[in-house]
Amino acid sequence: MKFQKSLSLPLFLSVSFHTLLLVLFLGNWNFFKKEEEPYKPHYVTATLVDLKPKAKAQPQQTKEQVLDSKPYEDLKNNKKQEEQRRMEAEALVQQQKEQAAKEAAAEELKKQKVKEEQAKIAKAKAEKEAAEKKRKAEEEARKAEAAKKTKREQEAQEEQRRIQAAQQKEAKHISDTNDEVNTKSYEEMLIERVEQNWSRPPSARRGMEVTLEVNMLPTGIVTSLRIIKSSGDPAFDRAAEQAVKRVDRFTEVMQIPPDIFEKYFRVFRFTFSPEDLRS
């Protein structure tokens, strides 16, 4: 019996095994890479409400709720409450309607009884009366219908108003908190960045002030800058300009929500004054 001893088949097996491993390994590696680099767009969801002009004055708000730190949840809760209230009101209307119908039926019954009693005595009169009563009942029903309609309309209006109020409240909240608080902090961040890169020239004197206007992209790249108000000292102006140029890219700007960026930071003004200088 001859046992196969040639190396060709095992060698082929081995080489194919290694190439398979290699392909798997490299393939997997690429897959990992792909998974790792999802680009996350910032703040896509929450900004739509904000884009409405802020200038629109807030109408009389039914009741100002205490704004806590979670306006979205608040809004959601409000909406839920409104929904509930609306449902309740509708149920009430339904009940009223039913009651009216019941009353009408009872009246009809009573009326019939009366009619039977008085049928012999004054048929014509009774008929007239009955007609009148019928008319009255109809009128009543109509009235109820009208009342219901007006109520519904009112409710719809109120709901609309409430939604509006909520939106405005939210907008107000966002603009209030973000615009005033966050804008401040963003501003401070930018100023800090510039200050780190600012070397005050020896010719700087107290009272000098130079204002720069900087145009930025949402990525934080400075596209252009110009001096709006010169300090009178070209060296000081140049130092200020240089400080902004040296920053080149404000990475902090990427954290700013787009609406606030558009409002306050696309064109941003730095004011340099050597206040903290001794000389």
Add this chain to the structure above:
Amino acid sequence: MPATENNLSIAHLILNASFLVQVVMLILVMASVISWAMIFQRERYQRKASGAFSYFEKQFWSGIDLNQLYRQSNGRNEMVEGIESIFRAGFKEFTRLRQTAGADSDAVMEGSMRAMRVALAREQEKLEENLPFLASVASVSPYIGLFGTVWGIMVSFLNIANAGQPSLATVAPGIAEALIATAMGLFAAIPAVLAYNKFSARAESLLSNYQTFAEEFSAILHRQVHSK
């Protein structure tokens, strides 16, 4: 900078490695390929040998006439291997010595046993063929990989020193590249160790089976010699 980071895959690292590290990697890949080829070959050979052994033993103990068994394998013109070659060597020597006049029974027994011992030694050699290579791959390839790593790290540190601005971004690729060599060394060594252990154990057990068979066969021959 982010673009280069994204390009930093293992293939990229290997292609950009320094020459010596690449040579080390090539050696390790070759060692791995060859050792795997040997693993496949050994697996096949030993499986066949043990299959043949159990088949032949069954035949041998089935009460078949030994002459017939001998002639049966004569009919095939292939080379005889495994247990059968031991049987044939012993039986051939036995019949030859019996036919020569004046040979006493002890000489006959001794001659046939010697013939079987020789055949056994040949079989052992065949069973354990290539195992030394696996053993040396198992023990040496981690060192080769380590050498590549040390060299790669040395080179990358020298580069950093020359660049003068050490940062993680400049240090990391060189070290990663160097570490691939160690990974490859381990990759070659681990299967080789496992295969070596497995195959040497199996060869040993087969050999002891052969030896037992040779002893039993010589007992039968002994009985034949002395029964007359």
